[in-house]
Amino acid sequence: MKPLLPLADLPAAAAPAPHCPECRAEGYVIEAAGDWTEARVCRCVPACERCGGLGQVNALVDGVPRSGRCACQRIPDRVARFNLARIPARFASATLSTFMTGAMTLGEPKKQVAAAEAMRWLGSWRPGEHGRGLVLHGLVGRGKTHLLIALLRELVFKHAVSVRFIEFSRLLATLREGYSEGRSDSPVLRELATVEVLAIDELGKGRLTDWELQVIDDVISRRYNSSAVTLGTTNFRPGAATGAAPPNAAMIDQNPQTLGDRVGDRVYSRLREMADFIEVGGGDCRELLRALGR
Ligand SMILES: [Zn+2]
Ligand SMILES: [Zn+2]
Known part of the structure; x- marks a missing residue:
């Protein structure tokens, strides 16, 4: 030797x-x-x-x-x-710098403000501490998911954090499978409840049944109880339930429903306690790009 x-x-x-x-x-x-x-x-x-x-x-x-x-x-x-984060292929180039460059090219100060706030949140990240989560809210097409994924990249490569990205509808389908097989402690459910950072895209989207609301409540409660960091995006404005009915397709930009209407007041108030809320405003990225002839 x-x-x-x-x-x-x-x-x-x-x-x-x-x-x-x-x-x-x-x-x-x-x-x-x-x-x-x-x-x-x-x-x-x-x-x-x-x-x-x-x-x-x-x-x-x-x-x-x-x-x-x-x-x-x-x-x-x-x-x-x-x-292991399972980020969809269409977000391969989503970084903070591509978000910032895009916001500047499109002449969108509101998006620049959102990115600056998101970077401040990232700057307050302390490895090993149970920090606060983040919910990015705003209308469809404002770049919320781009910004969310950019943050996940930074968390992994700068801070070696374990993250998991999941679309809300896929989360529901996964939970449905787990529970229907009678495995409320299945590995995938356990992972969603315990992964260091869980990022849920499009919180509140879809037709939510009482059962689905209950399982969402379960996942969020488990993360809340263990002070695990949860990130998310939502097209619904922050607020407790108002009882407003879902809008029809023509009203998509003036949705009367709040996030509380969608996920229930208990989940909403837990999210409020667990996470900072940042609005990603300005115009629809796709329409802005089209107007620029890109
Ligand atoms: Zn190289
Ligand atoms: Zn070596």
Whole structure:
């Protein structure tokens, strides 16, 4: 067996090339792959001489033999975390910088304000602390999901957070499957209740049955009780239930219903306690782009 060397005497751990045009020295690339957005380690990251690709290092630290994870694993660990988030392929290029650039190109100060508030929320993130969640609200097409996913990317790659993205309708379908099989503790339900950050897109969308409202209440209550961070987007304005009926299709931009009307007052008031609410205003991104001839 080779004698152990001091850590400082080992070759450097593999790192991205400092001027790589593909990953901009981040060491990972994010792109659409089939139905999902996937991350991969950039080709510029060489084989690791420190651990020989094993990911594990044995060395002397202050004269004491130690064994630990090699620094080269930082990027692949985060890539693996990101790929568990299950972000749809159409959001492969959703970043804070593409959101900001888009808002400026479209001449949309309200979106710039929303992005600045979202960045402030991100800046207050402290690893290991149970921070507050975030709900982005506003009319359809304002870029809420883009902004939400941009935040998830930052949480994974800057703070190594485990995140899960799910559309509200898919969440309901998943819950329905779990419960109909009599598995209220099925792995997928447990994951949604316990993942470090759960991001629910389009909160309150769809025709909600009493049973569906009950299971949503269950998931949100479990996250509330364990102080887990929940993020979301919604097309409904914040507010307790008013009893207003759902609008017809022609009224989509003047929906009389509140988020409380959609998910019930108990879930709504829990969300209010758990999360900051930020409005993503301005115009409809698709219409603005069309007007610009893009
Ligand atoms: Zn690279
Ligand atoms: Zn290594």
